[in-house]
Amino acid sequence: MKKRVWLTGLILSLLAFAAVGCEQPTPVSDTVKWINTTYALLTEANHGDRDLIGGFKKTELNEEQVKALLSEWWGVSDRATADENLDWLLTEGHRMVFQEDMANLEEIGLVDLSSEELRSAAENSGYTEEEAAWLVAMVELYRDKGGHAIDAWDYCRALQVLGYYYVAGYYTEEETLDASLEVAKTLQGMYGSWDECMESYLAGYQYWQEDDGQDPDSATAARRKIYEDLQSSDENPYELDWNTSLVKTW
Numbered sequence: 182m183k184k185r186v187w188l189t190g191l192i193l194s195l196l197a198f199a200a201v202g203c204e205q206p207t208p209v210s211d212t213v214k215w216i217n218t219t220y221a222l223l224t225e226a227n228h229g230d231r232d233l234i235g236g237f238k239k240t241e242l243n244e245e246q247v248k249a250l251l252s253e254w255w256g257v258s259d260r261a262t263a264d265e266n267l268d269w270l271l272t273e274g275h276r277m278v279f280q281e282d283m284a285n286l287e288e289i290g291l292v293d294l295s296s297e298e299l300r301s302a303a304e305n306s307g308y309t310e311e312e313a314a315w316l317v318a319m320v321e322l323y324r325d326k327g328g329h330a331i332d333a334w335d336y337c338r339a340l341q342v343l344g345y346y347y348v349a350g351y352y353t354e355e356e357t358l359d360a361s362l363e364v365a366k367t368l369q370g371m372y373g374s375w376d377e378c379m380e381s382y383l384a385g386y387q388y389w390q391e392d393d394g395q396d397p398d399s400a401t402a403a404r405r406k407i408y409e410d411l412q413s414s415d416e417n418p419y420e421l422d423w424n425t426s427l428v429k430t431w
Contacts, residue, residue, distance in 0.1 A: 209232050210430035210431075211421065211425050211426075212362065212365075212425070212426075212427050212428055212429070212430050213234070213358065213430065213431075214232070214418070214421055215365060215369075215421055215425050215427060216340055216344075216358075216361045216362070216365050217231050217232065217233075217234065217236075217344070217418075218231070218375070218418040218419065218421060219336075219337045219340045219341070219365065219368065219378070220236070220337055220338070220340055220341035220344065221411060221418045221419075222379070222382070222404060222407050222408055222411070223236070223341055224236035225407050225410075225411060226404070226407055231418055234344045234347050234348070234354065234357060234358070235247070235341075235344030235345050235346075235347055235348040235357075236344065237348050238348075239347065239348050239350075243348055244348060244349055244350050247345050247348045247349040248349045248350075250345070251263075251342070251345055251346075251349055251351075255342060257342075257346075257349075257351070259351065260351050260352075263342075263346050263351040263352070266342065267339060267342060267343065267346075267360070270335050270336075270338055270339040270342070271335070271336075271339055271364070274334070274335030274338075274339075275331060275334060275335060275385060275388060275389055276328075276329065276331050276332050276334065276335050276385070279319075279323075279328070279330070279331050279385075279388055280328040282319070283319070283320070283323045283328065286320060291320065292320055292323065292324065296317050296320075296321060299316065299317050299320055300313045300314070300316075300317050303316050303317070310393075311392060311393045311396070312391070314393035314395065314396075315387070315391050315392060315393055315394075318387065318393070318394060318395075319387075319388060322384055326381075326384070330381060330384055330385075331381055331382075331384045331385030331388050332371060332381055332385075333368065333371070333372065333378045333379070333381035333382040333385065334381065334382050334384070334385020334386060334388070334389070335385065336364060336367065336368040336371070337368070337378070337382050339364050340361050340364055340365060340368070343357045343360055343361045343364070344357060344361070354431070355431060358429075358431050359429070362427060362429060365427050366427050369423070369424070369427060372423070373423070374423050375419040375423050376419075378423075379408055379419075383401065383404060383405055383408065386400075386401055386404050387401040
């Protein structure tokens with residue numbers, strides 16, 4: 182695992198190095214900015230360029246590095262598996278697993294327990310403190326937001342991988358942007374603001390990480406800090422109107 186993380190970090194460092202000094206050949210339209218902003222947290226975490234599709238300039242080096250990332254993290258190795266992965270994100274994704282998990286917990290009565298009762302039951306069943314905290318957070322999320330609580334996690338990642346497909350050479354630029362436009366329109370209709378969307382994304386991130394988001398050393402806390410730092414930065418991407426008219430500009 183440590184080797185995998187180290188190798189992934191090296192790849193991302195190379196990508197970030199290759200992105201330095203990159204210029205977009207034409208001005209970035211508001212539609213493309215909107216699409217790129219849906220995965221700005223990951224682009225920022227990877228030290229990429231938020232004005233570039235996928236966060237990185239399309240070069241031979243970046244193409245190979247992104248192919249390696251897609252293979253390692255997504256099981257994508259060609260156009261066919263790229264299409265399959267995108268279809269999974271748009272039709273199932275982690276949101277379906279979340280719904281199934283919550284339905285199972287509801288069936289056995291755990292959703293009806295108070296948070297403290299649930300935490301105690303989890304720890305008595307062998308959960309660690311972190312695992313119990315995660316379970317409580319997910320059940321509280323489900324109680325508050327329902328079965329669609331983490332939907333943005335899947336849709337934002339769909340837009341992210343579409344950008345990667347372009348950098349990796351599995352999709353042309355037009356194919357990536359055409360597909361991204363349709364996903365973006367769907368996502369835009371699901372939420373009323375960037376904050377609503379990003380809260381759903383971050384909830385999904387925590388669901389995937391299975392960590393305690395209240396722990397300042399957790400991956401979820403680190404991802405949330407990136408969001409907060411971007412919001413307070415001079416180049417806050419979320420200043421772009423959520424209700425921007427999304428139209429084909431390419």
